[in-house]
Amino acid sequence: MSFFRRILGLETRSGSLGELEALLREAHETAAGIAVSSDAGLEYAPVLGAVRAISESVGMLPCHLYRRDGDDRRRADDHPLEKLLSRLPCPWTTAYQFKTDMTAALILDGQAFAHVARASDGRVLEVVPLPRKSVTVETDPQTLEPRYRLSLSDGTHRDLDRTEVFHLRGLGVVPNTGLSLIRAGRHAIGLGIALERHASRIMARGARPSGLLKAPGRLNAQTIERLKSSLQALHSGSESGSTAVLEEGMDFAPLTFNSVDMQFQEMRTFQVAEVSRILRVPLSLLSEMSRVTHANAESLGRQFLSLTLLPYLRLWVETIYRDLLTEDEREDYYAEHTTGALEMADLGSRIDAYVKAIAGGLMEPDEARARENLPARGGEAAKLRFPMNTETGGATDA
Incomplete structure (x- = not known):
């Protein structure tokens, strides 16, 4: 088992x-x-x-x-x-x-x-x-x-x-x-x-089909077979794209969507x-x-x-x-x-978001580095920061 x-x-x-x-x-x-x-x-x-x-x-x-x-x-x-x-x-x-x-x-x-x-x-x-x-x-x-x-x-x-x-x-x-x-x-x-x-x-x-052949009158079986063989030969192999010669007063009408x-x-x-x-x-x-x-x-x-x-x-x-x-x-x-x-699929968007988050006091630099699989720096460079126009005395040491 x-x-x-x-x-x-x-x-x-x-x-x-x-x-x-x-x-x-x-x-x-x-x-x-x-x-x-x-x-x-x-x-x-x-x-x-x-x-x-x-x-x-x-x-x-x-x-x-x-x-x-x-x-x-x-x-x-x-x-x-x-x-x-x-x-x-x-x-x-x-x-x-x-x-x-x-x-x-x-x-x-x-x-x-x-x-x-x-x-x-x-x-x-x-x-x-x-x-x-x-x-x-x-x-x-x-x-x-x-x-x-x-x-x-x-x-x-x-x-x-x-x-x-x-x-x-x-x-x-x-x-x-x-x-x-x-x-x-x-x-x-x-x-x-x-x-x-x-x-x-x-x-x-x-x-x-790319088009139709129009005949003014009724065609016999031999003529139909001859035309089929002729057209197949003109649209296959090395002869593909050759000029077609129509007979019996026929006319070619292309088909469109x-x-x-x-x-x-x-x-x-x-x-x-x-x-x-x-x-x-x-x-x-x-x-x-x-x-x-x-x-x-x-x-x-x-x-x-x-x-x-x-x-x-x-x-x-x-x-x-x-x-x-x-x-x-x-x-x-x-x-x-x-x-x-x-949310941040490309490098430019990620870096821009990290810079704003660090500058706004939402994220420590080492947190951003960790998300990018980079080693921590530690020390003063890793402390949480706040915008200069909002911090009070001692805020940078928070």
Whole structure:
């Protein structure tokens, strides 16, 4: 029995229908006639791009554990949970992989699960991500608490206690159960997939002809075959691009895009905007740049942080508070993400922000150096500074 099965105490039963039930729940056709499951949605490029933009951004932002010390706070480097949050949740998964994969599952399924292994005193030893769709959540009719049932693909089952589960749950209309954004928006996504498939079929059949040959009268079969052979020879191999000689009084009429073709293109663009609405990702991050200007590009970046990422980051820290801290620890400890990596993406913006923060007395020089992985200077150069027009006697020694 593997270590994973040992710590979970999994038992084997025949006839597991967990994956089949999940498939049947998701495999409902949309109005476009296409079944859109959470996994099938990833085959649509705008959905894949949006899921990557959110999950990878959340994964790259460092998450640390802090301890309140009166009116001050400091990072809890001595707490075992700090290492799990910032480095290795379990021996085979990095913090970036853990947060990225869990956030992607949250977007696709509405929730994500991990098993929490604890010591006898309640301390968390490791957090092991569980396979998607392997956990079923029910609500206790008496206490309204969630009850968890783990079912793996080989038929093993186990009931998990609430203290053993890290349950990352997003928007939901059913108690203790998250709502899949892909399933909720499946009709719009299904239409986008239908348009993609239609365009692919057109291209597979050689796209559209460049023009038509018009004949004043009826052509016999021999003339038609001779014309086909002649045109194919003129548009293939080394003779491609040669001059065509028409016969039987024929005329060549080139084909151009009509209003229907243009509307098809607009529909494909509109479906990208629909994905943007569903997952609340700026169109610029989905490479739809038709409405992006130099004036609003920076604003769209701020909106991605404030309106898209911050709700996910808040969900992460509150779930850590609920599922990974003991009741005694909740009084003094809390988790928080460092969003500076997104707020100051380029060197010029970072340096300008550091200079203003140091000059305004908000940050010590050594704090700024630490954020850039530079060694501390110490001494007078590292002391907190205040603007000359606001400091009082002795303020520079604060």
